[in-house]
Amino acid sequence: MRRGITATALVAALALAATACGSDDESDGGSKSSGELSGTVTWWDTSNVGTEDKVFKKIAEGFEKEHPKVDVKYVSVPFGDAQNKFKNAAQAGSGAPDVIRSEVAWTPEFADLGYLAALDGTAALKDQDDFLQQAVASTKYNGKTYAVPQVIDSMGVFYNRKLFKDAGVEPPANIDELKSVSKKIKDKTGKTGLYLRGDDSYYFLSFLYGEGGDLVDGADKTVTVDNAAGVKAFGVVKDLVDSGAAKTDATDGWENMMQSFKNGDVAMMINGPWAVADTLTGKEFSDKENLGISTVPAGSAGQGAPQGGHNLAVYAGSKNLEASYAFVDYMTSVEAQAQTAGELNLLPTRTSAYTKQQAVDSEIVQFFKPVVETAVERPWIPETGSLFAPLNTQYTNVLTGQTTPEKAAKATGDSYRKLLEGWK
Amino acid sequence: MAVHTSQSVAKAAGDDVARGRSRGTGNPPPPSRLRRALSVHWYAWTMVAPVVIVIGVIIGYPLVRGIWLSLTDANERNVARSIGVNEMPATYKFVGLDNYADALTGGQFLSTLGWTLVWTVSCVAITFCLGMGLANILNRRIAGRSAYRMALILPWAIPGFVSVFAWRFLYNEERGLLNKILGGAGIDSVPWLNDPTWAKFSVIAVNVWLGIPFIMVALLGGLQSIPSEQYEAAEMDGATAWQRFRHVTLPGLRPVSTTVVLLSTIWTFNMFPVIFLLTRGGPGESTQILVTQAYKFSFEISPRDFAQSSTWGVLILVLLMLFAVVYRRVLRTQGDTW
Numbered sequence: 001m002r003r004g005i006t007a008t009a010l011v012a013a014l015a016l017a018a019t020a021c022g023s024d025d026e027s028d029g030g031s032k033s034s035g036e037l038s039g040t041v042t043w044w045d046t047s048n049v050g051t052e053d054k055v056f057k058k059i060a061e062g063f064e065k066e067h068p069k070v071d072v073k074y075v076s077v078p079f080g081d082a083q084n085k086f087k088n089a090a091q092a093g094s095g096a097p098d099v100i101r102s103e104v105a106w107t108p109e110f111a112d113l114g115y116l117a118a119l120d121g122t123a124a125l126k127d128q129d130d131f132l133q134q135a136v137a138s139t140k141y142n143g144k145t146y147a148v149p150q151v152i153d154s155m156g157v158f159y160n161r162k163l164f165k166d167a168g169v170e171p172p173a174n175i176d177e178l179k180s181v182s183k184k185i186k187d188k189t190g191k192t193g194l195y196l197r198g199d200d201s202y203y204f205l206s207f208l209y210g211e212g213g214d215l216v217d218g219a220d221k222t223v224t225v226d227n228a229a230g231v232k233a234f235g236v237v238k239d240l241v242d243s244g245a246a247k248t249d250a251t252d253g254w255e256n257m258m259q260s261f262k263n264g265d266v267a268m269m270i271n272g273p274w275a276v277a278d279t280l281t282g283k284e285f286s287d288k289e290n291l292g293i294s295t296v297p298a299g300s301a302g303q304g305a306p307q308g309g310h311n312l313a314v315y316a317g318s319k320n321l322e323a324s325y326a327f328v329d330y331m332t333s334v335e336a337q338a339q340t341a342g343e344l345n346l347l348p349t350r351t352s353a354y355t356k357q358q359a360v361d362s363e364i365v366q367f368f369k370p371v372v373e374t375a376v377e378r379p380w381i382p383e384t385g386s387l388f389a390p391l392n393t394q395y396t397n398v399l400t401g402q403t404t405p406e407k408a409a410k411a412t413g414d415s416y417r418k419l420l421e422g423w424k
Numbered sequence: 425m426a427v428h429t430s431q432s433v434a435k436a437a438g439d440d441v442a443r444g445r446s447r448g449t450g451n452p453p454p455p456s457r458l459r460r461a462l463s464v465h466w467y468a469w470t471m472v473a474p475v476v477i478v479i480g481v482i483i484g485y486p487l488v489r490g491i492w493l494s495l496t497d498a499n500e501r502n503v504a505r506s507i508g509v510n511e512m513p514a515t516y517k518f519v520g521l522d523n524y525a526d527a528l529t530g531g532q533f534l535s536t537l538g539w540t541l542v543w544t545v546s547c548v549a550i551t552f553c554l555g556m557g558l559a560n561i562l563n564r565r566i567a568g569r570s571a572y573r574m575a576l577i578l579p580w581a582i583p584g585f586v587s588v589f590a591w592r593f594l595y596n597e598e599r600g601l602l603n604k605i606l607g608g609a610g611i612d613s614v615p616w617l618n619d620p621t622w623a624k625f626s627v628i629a630v631n632v633w634l635g636i637p638f639i640m641v642a643l644l645g646g647l648q649s650i651p652s653e654q655y656e657a658a659e660m661d662g663a664t665a666w667q668r669f670r671h672v673t674l675p676g677l678r679p680v681s682t683t684v685v686l687l688s689t690i691w692t693f694n695m696f697p698v699i700f701l702l703t704r705g706g707p708g709e710s711t712q713i714l715v716t717q718a719y720k721f722s723f724e725i726s727p728r729d730f731a732q733s734s735t736w737g738v739l740i741l742v743l744l745m746l747f748a749v750v751y752r753r754v755l756r757t758q759g760d761t762w
Binding site: 083084087088090091093109112113114115117198199247248249250251252256259260265315316317318321385386389390393394396397399400401402403 | 500501505506507508509510512592596597598599615617618619620623703704706707708709710723724725726727728
């Protein structure tokens with residue numbers, strides 16, 4: 001920790017210095033009286049580098065054209081680092097962006113910590129009625145709205161049609177079929193059936209929900225991850241890996257999963273719309289038609305894809321709040337969402353965006369739309385974003401054989417009860 | 425956090441101002457020794473003052489603050505912060521030694537400490553033996569000696585994170601070079617970083633690789649300072665190569681080797697980058713050493729647990745100080761003047 005404290009102290013000292021010199025040129029930005037926005041809006045985008053970021057950057061530049069006096073500073077921050085990076089900067093009081101693309105689970109947490117500006121009554125919340133109800137849920141905290149939904153998503157099985165045809169199989173509807181399909185693929189083509197990302201427990205959720213489990217029950221204030229369904233779900237993923245139906249990884253999971261799938265080394269992966277643009281750059285998918293998408297395999301209790309997505313939130317310490325609100329509104333406009341639906345197959349959060357031609361034409365958007373409508377929502381409590389760290393550890397422990405499903409479920413539940421004061 | 429900054433700086437500064445105290449108690453007796461020293465050495469004091477102040481600010485203050493935090497229940501939610509219009513006062517409270525009791529009675533600290541000790545001892549032992557071997561080889565007159573030396577010092581010249589990332593590519597289970605080579609020889613791929621035991625082996629291997637140049641260079645210097653007459657005399661007495669190594673080389677290297685062992689023990693104990701960049705402490709928590717776990721408490725979990733992280737930090741400091749004291753005492757009883 002000495003290192004940490006030194007770092008914090010240094011950051012704090014630098015922050016003081018930076019705010020002292022930097023305040024003059026930006027403080028008058030976004031003045032309301034003139035009616036014209038000006039100043040700088042720094043935006044941290046966390047979308048996938050190399051594919052999604054290009055499109056978002058282009059859209060952000062459109063805002064500059066509409067408001068010539070506003071300078072949009074686009075910063076691409078890797079998704080995995082963004083949560084910590086934002087917290088460091090926000091707490092130090094300097095270096096935080098004006099607008100951040102916040103994952104749905106981070107939003108209530110950031111709001112609870114006081115890092116976000118409430119958007120009620122601002123330009124950012126112009127057309128709230130047009131947004132999907134599931135998407136809006138994660139933006140509310142303590143009766144106020146702290147973000148505007150940018151994209152919504154869920155998960156499905158991405159499969160390689162060619163490998164499926166070679167093996168003579170159909171997309172699996174449930175876990176048993178997943179295992180038999182994987183076996184046939186192995187026998188006929190020598191490839192592994194499924195790549196199950198082992199370093200991120202978000203990829204475990206559909207198995208947990210499929211067995212009828214959940215992390216916590218927000219209404220009842222009860223921890224549920226260690227009940228019978230939770231234990232069973234840990235057992236399911238362990239069995240998939242042990243039986244050879246799935247490959248997994250404890251480090252570089254995303255990279256390895258994407259590379260293996262793009263090169264045709266595995267036939268299936270569980271993933272969401274955010275991975276589509278990247279997948280289509282793979283040599284195996286130079287013919288787009290080779291990518292098939294089906295629903296996640298059902299567990300004993302049914303299909304359970306998680307609902308996720310990203311919001312745009314404004315940093316409470318922003319020097320340019322007015323321009324930031326307008327920027328958020330612009331980035332979540334129907335036109336912007338239609339464009340990302342068309343170019344990246346990302347799902348809009350506005351009802352009217354689904355009527356746009358680009359969204360109608362995207363098979364992937366059309367596929368995921370009903371999935372999102374039935375996807376499992378998490379309780380949007382401040383701790384939602386904190387539930388993954390202990391789960392990640394135990395999930396990896398199960399997959400690498402360091403612990404049993406029972407112990408893993410119990411350990412996760414114990415750490416949740418420590419985190420959530422007063423919960424059962 | 426800002427509120428507490430000013431508070432504890434004032435407190436820390438108050439302790440340091442010895443002048444005030446000496447003035448209060450030292451007036452009736454003749455001018456204190458301190459004052460005389462100040463009047464004689466004022467020039468020297470002025471010269472070192474900037475350094476003392478800088479060290480006080482960048483080491484002293486964080487240290488004091490870390491110790492203070494370890495006695496509270498401070499976390500990300502209850503420390504003071506002021507962001508735009510949101511003004512949140514600090515609500516954390518003093519909890520005494522509770523954090524220490526939790527750390528020392530819970531399983532996590534002790535099991536992490538266990539692996540940290542295994543990691544430190546094996547890294548230092550292997551690195552030292554290999555470094556000693558290489559230093560001995562390079563101390564002979566062999567063809568292309570300087571080229572070998574350059575090559576062996578290379579790991580030292582590359583920034584640590586670059587070499588660690590290079591190793592991470594080599595270790596990659598699916599696409600890494602190591603498994604490709606093994607595959608070529610018909611051997612099943614090894615889960616270098618994905619199996620707890622292999623991951624432990626892998627991190628030690630990388631740290632040994634990174635640590636050898638330092639040990640080798642230091643020991644090479646030591647070897648060259650051993651007078652060749654001693655070897656000649658031993659040879660005249662009919663000593664074998666092993667006897668010469670055992671009774672001339674090892675004692676001759678002693679001053680150097682005790683220092684490098686002490687240094688590399690401390691470095692390895694706190695070797696953050698290798699573990700963090702290679703495995704992030706994983707899979708699960710299996711390669712987590714004390715410093716990476718303390719970092720995790722403070723930066724990776726949410727809400728960030730500053731109190732627990734500081735507690736671990738203080739415990740690490742205490743352990744290393746204990747080690748240094750014991751090590752010095754052992755050496756002194758063995759007749760070393762170090």
